[in-house]
Amino acid sequence: MGETKKIVLPGEYIAGAEEVVPGENTYSENDEVYSSAFGEVRERERRVEVGWDKTRHIAQVKVGLELYCMVRKVSSTKAFLDCTPVADADKSGSAIEVSAVLPVTAIRNSYVRDMRDEVRTGDVIKARIAKIERSGVDVSVNAPDCGVMKAYCSACRAGMDLKNGSLICSNCGRKESRKMSSEYPSASA
Numbered sequence: 001m002g003e004t005k006k007i008v009l010p011g012e013y014i015a016g017a018e019e020v021v022p023g024e025n026t027y028s029e030n031d032e033v034y035s036s037a038f039g040e041v042r043e044r045e046r047r048v049e050v051g052w053d054k055t056r057h058i059a060q061v062k063v064g065l066e067l068y069c070m071v072r073k074v075s076s077t078k079a080f081l082d083c084t085p086v087a088d089a090d091k092s093g094s095a096i097e098v099s100a101v102l103p104v105t106a107i108r109n110s111y112v113r114d115m116r117d118e119v120r121t122g123d124v125i126k127a128r129i130a131k132i133e134r135s136g137v138d139v140s141v142n143a144p145d146c147g148v149m150k151a152y153c154s155a156c157r158a159g160m161d162l163k164n165g166s167l168i169c170s171n172c173g174r175k176e177s178r179k180m181s182s183e184y185p186s187a188s189a
């Protein structure tokens with residue numbers, strides 16, 4: 001598992017039972033090992049356990065923390081994200097990973113009909129932790145600096161440029177919309 005500190009939620013898959021031996025705060029089911037707690041995955045001599053390295057991370061994962069997130073999956077009401085704290089983003093190897101959910105109600109104050117008009121799979125977004133519960137971490141992008149930082153064309157997957165306030169595919173010219181971050185780099189041309 002290298003240097004990356006993976007944070008898991010109760011019920012989250014850790015590894016196949018042929019790869020590791022379940023230790024503290026884990027259980028095996030159908031030849032797979034899962035976490036039974038919210039914490040950091042640690043592995044020593046093939047034995048995995050879930051817990052906290054008292055000082056390092058527990059204080060870090062808190063409401064308000066800024067994250068950069070990759071959009072893994074989008075439904076009409078939710079986006080599922082893999083996130084790294086902004087403060088860790090420039091440190092290679094030691095960054096922690098947080099799985100989070102962006103609910104459609106945390107895009108802006110007004111009604112949003114469909115999450116898929118706001119973020120798309122593969123986009124990179126900036127968000128803040130809104131809620132930490134046993135069921136998971138919820139984030140919000142309801143702030144001017146939060147939202148999509150890098151968008152990818154849903155037709156051809158090329159990067160999209162921000163030109164005169166519109167997102168335009170650098171490859172096929174398709175125009176799309178997003179909940180944009182004010183920090184999205186503007187194309188000069």
Ligand SMILES: [Zn+2]
Pocket residue numbers: 153154155156157158169170171172173174
């Ligand atoms: Zn395109």
